[in-house]
Amino acid sequence: MKTILCEEPNRLVMTETERPVLREGEALVKIKRIGICGTDLHAYKGNQPYFTYPRILGHELSGEIVDIQDNETDLTCGDLVTVMPYRYCGTCVACRQGKTNCCTSLNVLGVHEDGGMREYMAVPTNLLLKADGLTPEQAAIVECLCIGAHAVRRASIVPGEYVLVIGAGPIGLGVMKFAKLAGAKVIALDINEDRLDYCKQWVPADYVVGAKNDPAAKIKEITQGDYPTVVLDATGNVSSMEQAAQYVAHTGRLIYVGLVKSRISFDDPDFHKRELSILSSRNATREDFEYVMESIRSGSIDTDSFITHRVDLDHMIDTYESWLKPESGVIKAMVQLD
Template identity: 55%
Template sequence: MKSIVCEQPNQLKKVESKRPIPKAGEALIRIQRIGICGTDIHAYGGNQPFFTYPRVLGHELSGYIEFIPNNELGLKAGDQVSIIPYMECGECIACRNGKTNCCKDMKVLGVHIEGGMSEWITVPYTHLVRAEGLTLDQAAMVEPLSIGAHAVRRAEIQQGEFVLVIGAGPIGLGVMAFAKDQGAKVIAMDVNKERLAFASEWAKVDYTLNVLNNPFDKLVDLTNGEMPTIVFDATGNAKSMTEAFNYAAHGGKLIYVGLVKADISFNDPEFHKKELTLMGSRNATLEDFHYVVDTLKCKKVDLNRYITHRTQFDQLIEQFEDWLTPEANVIKAIVEI
């Protein structure tokens, strides 16, 4: 079995190993598509929190079930599936309260444990979502889109309210699309004008703002001085996440979707004056995965333009560095096996 390992920062290596043997309660999956995400890029660059080397990367995955034990989910060999890559303990307070996405002892494929940048992988069958009716590309994109869907669900958006999404990367774009689906008036903010143009066309956002062009005053104008009632920050940038406090309305919500390896600080009097609600949004749940699968089946989200780059598994190592440059204009890259 071929796998690609991140041995240390800035070093990928192809290795050969035996095909994994499923343990009790596990299925064997033949991987067909692997999405490349910010976590993989940060791990490659040495900037991913909670990460140790060496590690097989990859957690945006789709494939076919090769083997599965008898199960109550009705899954069977040959089914096309998406993989939920968050391995929760099932016992901590978060898990007992149904919040498996923020398990106290979470193990994420490709971060804490070996990921799916391999020809085969074994996972608990409870972490499989049937993806019949989707393409293999779509099935691999269910995971990153579910992160955006989860953040939007936490925000409890009301019809017609102003929602600001900072960061027009793959996760931020998903947040925008699902916020629009909830009836919000969505404002996209980024430093990259090409990304903003893409957000306008793909996610159908109502307004775009460039961070470099005095966005605060423009937000005042757009919202008649009231500011957005919900602000999502999907940048993973400490400066942006700090400044995001300035953009939320009195009584509003700020949701951090991005993760940064740094401390974030804010002005407490301003925070209290506005009575802001500050939220973290981590990973996604089975409910979010099913919602995204249904959304894709209804063709509400077009992934043909969302996936901008692709390569074959055997060419990934040679291709990976090129995808990291701003000139590459990568929205989402995908690997075919």
Template identity: 60%
Template sequence: MKTIVCNSPNQLLVTERKRPAVKEGEALVKIHRIGVCGTDIHAYHGRQPFFSYPRVLGHELSGEIAELNEENQDLSLGDKVAIIPYLECGECIACRKGKPNCCQNIQVLGVHTDGGMQEYISVPTSHLIKINQLSYDQAAIVECLSIGAHAVRRANIQRDEYVLVIGAGPIGLGIMQYAKLAGAKVIVMDMSMERLKFCQKWASPDYTVNAKENPEYDIAEITNGDYPTAVFDATGNINSMNNAYKYAAHGGSIIYVGLVQAELQFSDQEFHKRELTIYASRNATKEDFETVINSLEEGKIDIQPFITCNVSLESLPERFEELTAPETGNIKIMIELP
């Protein structure tokens, strides 16, 4: 089967591998769609934490069940499935407390272990969700949107609460959608006017702020001087993350969704003065996947404008840098397999 391997930073190779064996409790999934994520881009450029080479990338996955190695009342051959790519140990304190998304021994497909940029992958059936009512495109977007849904759930957003989302990339867009569905008044801030325009059309935030101008003043004006009670940083940019506290209301929260290879530093005086709460938001849970699937089934989110580029598996290596360059304006690149 065809497989794309990130052999080392800045090198993707198309190789041939044997179809994986299917162990007890697993299913063989024929991959049909793979979303390209910021994680994949950072890994390609050698900037991804928790990463080693060589690695098969890809964790935003959808496909159909080609083989089952157990009797399973919920799954059948030919079922369309979305894949939960976070393989937890089930035994550590996080798992015991119902937080498998931050398992101490987690193995994320495409990060700690080989992912889905291949024609077939074997996955525990416990990490498959049947989505026969959705398209393969929709199913491959579920993981990306689940990151945003999880972050919003972590923050316990309330109706009419002012929320700031810093970073209008795919993860930020998901946060906006689920903050809006929670009833929040959403402000989005980014340095790219093109991204802000896309946000206005796709996520319908209540306000947009240009980070290159005078964002503190603009956000104070919008909130009548109160500032947002929840600030989500989805940039993965250390400068942005270090300064996110400046936009938070007294008694508010900062939710770091982006990940960066650096140390966070900010003024303790300002942090204490505001009595801020800081949350890390990592991955998502099955509950978040189900939330997203339900919202897609109910037509609350249209993913077609979100997918701005389609590419075949075979042509990805030679086109990866071109398609992921910031100037393209691509939101989500979707790899298609027959």
């Protein structure tokens, strides 16, 4: 079967691999769509933590079950499914609390082990969710949107709060959307004016702030001098993450959604005087997947404009490098296998 392998940073190759043989508890999934994530792009450039080469990328996946062993689920051949790409142990301290997203031995498909940038993949049935009522493209962006949904759940947003989201990439947009659905007054901060215009339309964000124009002053004005009680940074940029605390109200919460391969530091007196709560948000849980799928089914999320670029598997390698360029206007790129 056709498989795209990231052999080393900046090198993708098309190769042939054997179709997987099912093990107990698995289903054979014919991959239909692969969403391209910042994690994939960072891995390609050699900037992704927890990553080793060579690796088959791809963790935003939808597919059709074509073979499945006897199991206790309601999954059957022919089902369209979305893949929850977080292989967890189920017994560690995190899993026992239902926080499978940060299992102590977590393996993420396409990161720690081979993912879905291939025609077929064997997936444990406990990582598959029926995508009834969704298209293959919608099912493939569920995982991306779940990152935002989980971060918003971590933030414990109260309706009416000012919530600042830094970074208007696909993850940041998901954070904004679910903050808006939670009743927040959403402020979008980004360096890209075109992306801010999209935030106004798609979220829709209540306020947009350009990063080049004294954003602290503008955010202070919007919040009548208080600053936002919740700030979520979805940039994965060291400088942005270190500056994010300056935008948080006294007693507020700062949630780091983006991941960076570096240390983060901030001024301790400023941190203490505000009695800030600083949280990380990692991956998502089945609860988040179910919530996101229901939000798509209900029409709360416009998936059509979110997916901006499409390519088939045979032409993906030639196109991949262009998605790294800001001028390409990519929000979400999608690889099609049928």
